[in-house]
Amino acid sequence: MTKSQKPVPGRRVRGSATGRPVMVLLDLLGRRWVLRILWELRGPPLTFRALQAACGGLSPSVLNARLAELRDSLIVEQRPDEGYALTRQGRELLTQLAPLTAWSEKWAKSLG
Amino acid sequence: MTKSQKPVPGRRVRGSATGRPVMVLLDLLGRRWVLRILWELRGPPLTFRALQAACGGLSPSVLNARLAELRDSLIVEQRPDEGYALTRQGRELLTQLAPLTAWSEKWAKSLG
DNA sequence: ATTTTTGCTACGATTTCAGTAGCAAGAACA
DNA sequence: TGTTCTTGCTACTGAAATCGTAGCAAAAAT
Known part of the structure; x- marks a missing residue:
């Protein structure tokens, strides 16, 4: 029953003992x-399934986990x-x- | 002998058939x-090992994979x-x- | 009342990552 | 010359994250 590790400022995270916000x-x-x-x-609010579709159909389990962290x-x-x-x-x-977005356009051109 | 999938603009990536740069x-x-x-x-250039240390000692295999992608x-x-x-x-x-950085500072306070 | 939609949970298969060990090549000594 | 140290990286194994599909309960629509 391992819960997903939610990053919280002040607490240590992956690769950083300081927990600096950034x-x-x-x-x-x-x-x-x-x-x-x-x-x-x-854009406007999206339902769970709409968001799932917008992301190309990622697993509902992962989506749910990410949404929990972001909430x-x-x-x-x-x-x-x-x-x-x-x-x-x-x-x-x-x-x-x-x-x-703008940066990525230039970047795409530089990659040919 | 599976090579790591390097994202390239114009080619489809995870969750996006369009390959839009962003x-x-x-x-x-x-x-x-x-x-x-x-x-x-x-900051200044870092050696492989220095970079590894700066990232809190992540696996050299992962670091190497990421560096290859970024190169x-x-x-x-x-x-x-x-x-x-x-x-x-x-x-x-x-x-x-x-x-x-600035955003994360405000964010940290709001989570305090 | 029946069908659809929605927000999820479960679960096995696959992929990625973590952690440690170690090696070849070059630089720095001795 | 030989030894030691550093550097960049590969190999390997176990753990964790993610994928992909199935499906269920509640609410909404028909």
Whole structure:
């Protein structure tokens, strides 16, 4: 009955005994599907299944695990009758990530 | 003799048949240790072992796999007699990610 | 009342990662 | 020259994460 390790600032995480917030964040964001999930939630709220489809049909078990972590981290919230959405905080985080689109376009060209 | 799947823009990746650059990037960045490795390379070049230590002693096999992917993606380069460093492109990418530190500080407080 | 949709849980198969050991090549000594 | 140390990396095994599919209970739609 091993519970998934939720990264919490102040507590040690993978590869960092200090628990510095940015390390915790990198640990959280570095888990599979997390960036993609945040990305797909940039628009209106999505239901569990819609989000699953948007992510190309990832396992519901993994999706559920990621959503639990993101809810615990107050980045994603579940709204009754609407579905999953970013919190205000989560939306700010996504804003920080937005320039990645532009960067990735240039990057793609450089890779031919 | 299965080779590691390197994400390349234009080719389909996990959960995305389109191969849109940003999806490929999210796939790449979402792999374990990638964000952390980029982060640790924000300063001067690091040797393989120094980088390994900076990441808290991750497996050399995983580090080597990640470095191969990042080199193929022209984000990291290996400089003779210096070690591993970000390319110009990779440095730009890290710049996009820099605001995450500030965000993570606020985030940590909100979770406190 | 029946069918659909939704939000999940269960479970076995596969892939990835962790952790340790160790080796070949080069540099630094001696 | 021979020995020791460092460096970059490969090999191997066990543990953990993820995939892919099946399916179930509750709510909504028909």
